[in-house]
Amino acid sequence: MPPRREADRGAEVNMTPAEMDAWLSSQQSRSAGQHKDGAESTGHASGRRILAVSRARKADLSDDDYQRKVAGYIRRHLAQRPSGDLRDTRWRHSLMNWGHDPLK
Numbered sequence: 001m002p003p004r005r006e007a008d009r010g011a012e013v014n015m016t017p018a019e020m021d022a023w024l025s026s027q028q029s030r031s032a033g034q035h036k037d038g039a040e041s042t043g044h045a046s047g048r049r050i051l052a053v054s055r056a057r058k059a060d061l062s063d064d065d066y067q068r069k070v071a072g073y074i075r076r077h078l079a080q081r082p083s084g085d086l087r088d089t090r091w092r093h094s095l096m097n098w099g100h101d102p103l104k
Contacts, residue, residue: 012074013050013099020051023096032093043097046070050099074100 015023023029024047033041050070077095086092086102095102 012071013054014104015096015099015101017051017054019101020047020054020099024048024051028093029097032090032097041097043094046073047097047099054099070098074098078102 024044029047030041030044033043036042074095077091077098078100080091081102082089082091092102
């Protein structure tokens with residue numbers, strides 16, 4: 001796979017660090033996604049990592065910090081878009097845990 005250009009990095013993540021921080025602090029965020037034995041969901045933990053990366057200086061980051069799995073997850077999840085009002089769906093909440101608000 002060819003290296004990504006700087007402009008391509010994080011294009012799927014459309015929430016600002018402040019928006020992500022507020023979202024990840026909410027009960028809706030903590031309840032979305034897959035939980036194993038009552039632990040934090042995979043998406044919520046990934047959201048905390050994405051938030052940390054988004055707050056870092058770009059010059060200090062490598063491509064690994066932008067995890068290809070984030071872009072892949074968002075793209076795959078977007079393909080499963082449900083019909084109807086999306087504002088208060090687990091689908092949207094799960095995507096927001098990964099830094100993508102499909103209503104933006």
